[in-house]
Amino acid sequence: MRFLNQKFAPGDGNQGMDMTWVTGRIAVGGGIWNEENMAAVARAGITHVIDMQIEFDDTPLAQPLGIEVLWNPVDDDFQPKKAEVFQRGVEFAIEALDQPGTKLYIHCAAGVHRAPMMALALLCALGWKLNDAIRMIERRRPQSDFADVYVRSVEKFLQGYAATRR
Numbered sequence: 001m002r003f004l005n006q007k008f009a010p011g012d013g014n015q016g017m018d019m020t021w022v023t024g025r026i027a028v029g030g031g032i033w034n035e036e037n038m039a040a041v042a043r044a045g046i047t048h049v050i051d052m053q054i055e056f057d058d059t060p061l062a063q064p065l066g067i068e069v070l071w072n073p074v075d076d077d078f079q080p081k082k083a084e085v086f087q088r089g090v091e092f093a094i095e096a097l098d099q100p101g102t103k104l105y106i107h108c109a110a111g112v113h114r115a116p117m118m119a120l121a122l123l124c125a126l127g128w129k130l131n132d133a134i135r136m137i138e139r140r141r142p143q144s145d146f147a148d149v150y151v152r153s154v155e156k157f158l159q160g161y162a163a164t165r166r
Contacts, residue, residue: 018111020141025103028119028141030111032058042067046105048096050089052114076113078149086121086157093122116144121154125161
């Protein structure tokens with residue numbers, strides 16, 4: 001996959017809504033909620049969305065704009081998360097990002113726990129070291145909060161993910 005060998009370029013900061021570019025092609029943030037915000041997401045060049053919020057499915061808002069959505073609902077309950085949640089997100093993201101010109105938005109309701117957690121799993125699956133990925137996400141999106149239980153869930157997923165890649 002060409003994407004896996006690409007270098008990440010710094011993003012250009014925040015867009016009009018609560019969206020922060022953590023790499024040149026991956027953004028993290030809060031809920032979209034309405035047509036106006038989905039239009040802003042489309043104007044930002046987003047082609048794919050991983051919606052981590054259990055509260056709202058973006059699919060009906062995204063379809064008219066041609067944006068592909070993976071609704072991957074997870075409760076922000078500070079409980080361990082199953083590896084399948086990360087597996088679905090990573091597979092969707094890698095397939096999307098392997099296509100030239102695509103951009104991915106990973107979000108939850110507030111962009112504080114679930115979206116950064118999924119971004120962490122994705123970056124690590126792409127070869128980043130866990131602590132380097134955490135620092136980079138926190139530097140670009142300071143409101144990110146990596147709860148220990150969520151980091152342990154990502155680590156557990158990555159152990160299984162690495163084993164399947166050998």
